[in-house]
Structures are given as C-alpha cells and as structure tokens.
Amino acid sequence: MNTHIQQLTELLLAGNKNLTYTQARVWVEWIWEDFEATYAKAGQYHGELMSKKFVKQFIQQYGRFLHETNLTIVKPPADRFTEEDDHLIH
Template sequence: MNTYIEKLTNLLLEKNEMLSYIQAKTWVELLWGDFEATYAKAGHTYKGEEMTERIVKEWIDHYGSQLHMFQSAREDVNDYLNQSRGLLH
C-alpha cells in the first residue's frame, strides 16, 4: 500500500502547489481510508488496492487542486491540515 500512497501523494502535489508533502500524504491517506470504509459499509466486497487507487486518483484529478480550501467539521483535522507552517503560500 505504501507504493500506492507515495504515488498518489506525488500526483496530489502536482495538482495542488498549496499543500506541503505531509499535508498531501495526509489527504491521500484520508481519502484512501474513507473510500475503503464507505465501500465496506455499503456491503460491497473489497476488490483490492488497485481499485482503491483508481478511485482516489479520480478524486485527486477532480478535486485535488481545491483540497487546500477544505474545512472539516472536526477542528482537530482543520488544525492539522491548515497549519501555517505547512502551507506553501
């Protein structure tokens, strides 16, 4: 899985120059986990990391350039993702 995470992190960094490496990696890990959890809750059989990679890649392609603007309902997530030392602008 680490290979997938690294590849997707680099893709996100290409799409969004406002994120630091650690923020991009965190986003990829959050998106990865969210997809797997949602897929399982829906009662689907897990089809492997390749499918999860494809879905997360699609999300990055569509929304990656805007992820730095995301505001979570969870303050701890906001604090972590929006640390001023991590922003590149």
C-alpha cells in the same frame, strides 16, 4: 499499499502547489481510508487497485481545490495537518 499512497501523494502535490507534503499525504490517506471503509461496510470491497483508481480520479477532479477546504469540519485527520508538518510548499 504504501507505494500507492506515495504515488497518489506525489500526484496531488503536482496538481496543488499550496499543500505541504504532510497535508497531501493526510488527504490521500483520508480519502483512501474513507473509500475503503464505505465499500467494506456495503460488502463490496474490491481491493487496493480499485481504491487507488478512485483516489486518483478524486485527486484529478478535486485535488487542486483541497487547500481551500474548511478543515473545521474534518476531524480528526485535520489535526494531523499541524502535527509534525514539514511546512514545505511544493
């Protein structure tokens, strides 16, 4: 799974130069976890490859806009944006 997360983080960074590495990684992990949790609750979990496919499609469609998101409604993952952030814009 870590390999998939790393690849998706790099994909997001390639499409959104306004995010730091840490921010992109948090977004990818959050979208991944949310997708898996939703499908697991529905009893329809299809594995890592389906999760990767969904997150990749999400990034391709919305990734360039993620830096514009109002993070006051996204707790607790948004807290991680300020923790140990490398502050490097890619």
